Amino acid sequence: LSVSTASAAADAVSDWLENRFGKPATSYTSVASHETIVTSYLDKRPSSWTKQRAALRAYLRHAKNSGLPTGSARISLRPVPPQDWTESWKRHFRPLEIGPTLLIKPSWSARVPLPGQALVVLDPGLSFGTGQHPTTGFCLRCLVANRQARAKQSFLDIGTGSGILAIAAAKLGYTPIEALDFDPQAIRTGRQNAVNNDVCGKIQFRRVDINRLPCRSTVKFTMICANLVSTILLQCQSQILARLERGGIIVLAGILKKEFSSVRKAYEAAGLKHISSQAENEWRSGAFQS
Numbered sequence: 001l002s003v004s005t006a007s008a009a010a011d012a013v014s015d016w017l018e019n020r021f022g023k024p025a026t027s028y029t030s031v032a033s034h035e036t037i038v039t040s041y042l043d044k045r046p047s048s049w050t051k052q053r054a055a056l057r058a059y060l061r062h063a064k065n066s067g068l069p070t071g072s073a074r075i076s077l078r079p080v081p082p083q084d085w086t087e088s089w090k091r092h093f094r095p096l097e098i099g100p101t102l103l104i105k106p107s108w109s110a111r112v113p114l115p116g117q118a119l120v121v122l123d124p125g126l127s128f129g130t131g132q133h134p135t136t137g138f139c140l141r142c143l144v145a146n147r148q149a150r151a152k153q154s155f156l157d158i159g160t161g162s163g164i165l166a167i168a169a170a171k172l173g174y175t176p177i178e179a180l181d182f183d184p185q186a187i188r189t190g191r192q193n194a195v196n197n198d199v200c201g202k203i204q205f206r207r208v209d210i211n212r213l214p215c216r217s218t219v220k221f222t223m224i225c226a227n228l229v230s231t232i233l234l235q236c237q238s239q240i241l242a243r244l245e246r247g248g249i250i251v252l253a254g255i256l257k258k259e260f261s262s263v264r265k266a267y268e269a270a271g272l273k274h275i276s277s278q279a280e281n282e283w284r285s286g287a288f289q290s
């Protein structure tokens with residue numbers, strides 16, 4: 001059930017819908033038209049809809065007469081086609097190759113890896129990370145580019161989501177590997193994906209909010225990927241850098257282009273050297289060395 005109104009009336013209309021139908025309403029305002037749509041998702045068509053609509057119309061008229069702008073005050077009730085959200089993203093998830101070294105593919109793809117190509121088979125469920133996002137892509141390319149064949153390189157995946165980076169790292173030979181996320185769903189999905197890829201013994205998944213990690217750590221990593229958002233990268237800089245080995249590489253992603261320079265400055269001020277960065281769509285990701 002949606003009501004087109006003016007933004008000034010969004011709260012009042014939301015409250016009215018919630019009181020009447022017992023469901024919290026959402027609202028968004030179109031930048032182009034300045035129109036605000038307040039929507040309540042109902043389980044079924046309201047009983048005596050004609051009466052309910054009349055009551056809503058009366059309320060909107062009353063609000064307008066009391067001086068609250070209500071815009072077009074258009075009311076619409078329409079069914080939302082059932083959609084299985086755990087399935088609908090699948091059509092966007094295609095096999096992704098990082099050169100001849102790494103292939104990430106969904107579990108339903110029949111694609112066969114090239115000889116010597118590490119394979120990650122993924123079913124991200126509702127957690128972030130299929131490799132299709134530019135920020136994940138940059139992290140994967142850094143993992144491949146910085147892998148040194150016979151060296152022992154450890155890896156920390158901060159904000160693991162589907163576990164994609166940790167699993168790719170395990171397949172590329174990084175060890176030991178730790179994967180952190182504060183979302184229990186991500187930890188479940190990551191673990192399951194690690195089991196499916198036969199690397200669960202190689203990755204330690206931990207449910208933790210990085211805000212709560214100590215700013216000192218004796219456990220350090222050769223390589224860290226932190227695909228988060230700029231605010232957390234800045235806010236948790238000490239927690240993140242405390243876990244990076246001297247000479248180690250950190251990949252920072254989830255940064256909007258316009259925010260990149262402030263993140264870069266903060267990490268350079270902490271003594272890191274900016275070694276590469278790449279922009280794609282509205283994102284810019286960067287790799288730094290300590």
Ligand SMILES: C[S@@+](CC[C@H](N)C(=O)[O-])C[C@H]1O[C@@H](n2cnc3c(N)ncnc32)[C@H](O)[C@@H]1O
Binds near residue numbers: 135160208227
């Ligand atoms: C953009 S996703 C990255 C997923 C995956 N690593 C990738 O590169 O595709 C960010 C992940 O960080 C997690 N995250 C966000 N803030 C966090 C925090 N404060 N502590 C731990 N995890 C966090 C989110 O739950 C989410 O799974």
